[in-house]
Amino acid sequence: METPSQLPVIIPTRSHSLVEMPASVGRYAEAGLQGAANTQRGYAADLRSFEDYCQHHQLSYLPADVSTVAGYASQLADRGKKFATIRRHVAAIAKLHQLGGHPSPTAHEALGVVLDGIGRLLGKRQRQAPAFSVAELKQAVRAMDLATPTGLRDRALLLLGFAGAFRRSELVALNVEDVELTRQALVIHLQRSKTNQYGEAEDKAVFYSPTADYCPVRAVQDWLAVLGRPSGPLFTRMNRGRAGETGRPGQARLSDQSVNDVVQRHLGPAYSAHSLRAAFVTVAVEAGQSNKAIKNQTKQKTDAMIERYARLDDVKRFNAAQHLGL
Template sequence: MAQSTELSTTVVSSPALAELAEHTAKYVEAGLAGAANTAKAYAGDLKRFGAWCAEHGLGPLPASVDTLAGFVTYLAESGKKYATIERHCAAIAKAHSLGGFDSPTDEKKFKVLLQGIARVKGIRQKQAPAFSLAVFKRVVKNIDVSTPAGLRDKVILLLGFSGAFRRSELSALNIENLLFSEEGLIIELAKSKTNQLGEAEEKAIFYSPELAICPIRTLRAWVKQLDRVNGPVLISIKRNGQPSERRLTDKHVNLIVQRYLGTSFTAHSLRASFVTIAKLAGADDSAVMNQTKHKTSTMVRRYTRLDNIREHNAASKLGL
């Protein structure tokens, strides 16, 4: 036993292993990290939790079950949606994991409370609406591409829709990710929300017979105007109307989509509309998933916006 203790002391005091332990902590933190937007939301959630704990003289880390119960009750009574409350809990759970503490979210008492909040508030989330293909074509054709801003915006709409991109993926695109050919365009993806390990993933974009709505020809024209072989595809526009070298943020991608489609839509509507229109055209789930990079058919069905109760209803096929 004494020998084991002595060995343990030697291991802990080893400078080499101490340095390795620091690297281990770095990898553990990376393993617990998520998508950039999720991390940003978690940071805000933890800041809110910390401020609430400070106001009430409570410890945020590790937090007791009663502390967390009080916090989520406060969120619920403040009118927060269930999805928002759930995200706060996920952020707090991750903070405890990073700190090496047991999370109060795992306690049965807390889970019962969360279920009660879900029953009272409901768990239905507001989803980005889809648009019709006819409306989308009309909007795109009306964009003035005589200016750099107009051409860039047309790229955002056409590429976002045809590639079923998330706005963060659009923002992250680099020119070196684009592989043009006579058959179409292959876009190599870096990390994404569902691909945190950076595995090889690609999206295929195809030519349209209509020049005014062709995503590849529009993108080619834009890249030619940038006159670069690498760097961000989507960039901000200077006050003089010329392209800058600064990458466009995903927030601005969303604002640009809303400028053309209306404030009831978001950049996510491009992705949701791809799924809905593709499904209406007869595409099976596997073909849709090959572009969206969803992992399950369940997520594809969740994205499909077939909410016209008269147009999409089996009751009309009963033969009555």
């Protein structure tokens, strides 16, 4: 008789059929169905919202009808949710049905028509995080109190985040042992990222700057000296000091929201953590860097993503009409 750990694994597929696999594939199947940790967290919140909607209207939550999902999506639109947010909620509902082995109502053509209509009325263009300039970043660094551990941490976070075109999730996931100092550059070994879910070898190189105050490599070195340990989270929260004392580095890793807070505290509320990548791409494009060179740092897969990230929509600054020779 098979023990529970030896029982076959039943995997729901996108075609709504159930496939039986040997027990040895169980943990891999579970990882594939669940997806990335950030995706799991986002879907969980979306599904709580959908469940509340179904309970309020006395509708079936799982499995859900096409009309139920369409009504839910319409309510989100009426509440002013962005089109991208609505699509994410629908994707969460699709994942819920896949995990439950139910046909997904999200694949129905009628729902596609409703979503298309929502997209047309709301406008599909997402509000993009603005890109700051190098001058703004330097001004923010000059205003930091570098006599405190918090100032040193924030300088290293902003300069590394910008020069490395990091996502906030990548920054908070970095460990001290992921940082390698070489003669040419600071090499960051990424263990995993949004576009690298399988942990393949992926490096970023951050180079020395002529001015020490704005050098991301020296900034990280200064922060590591304060951190004072050979392993563990690179960017941590600060322990609260006594009255009149500055905080010291703690053991707890910074959160995604903390990165956003640091960016806004030093660069202003108009910016967000996503501005670190947007600014890198914009500055690099403006400097005439090739898409290949940019993708080597951002790890984006297509040229279209560079076009999406570059904030070059100021018609007075970026316009071929300036160079007509008239």
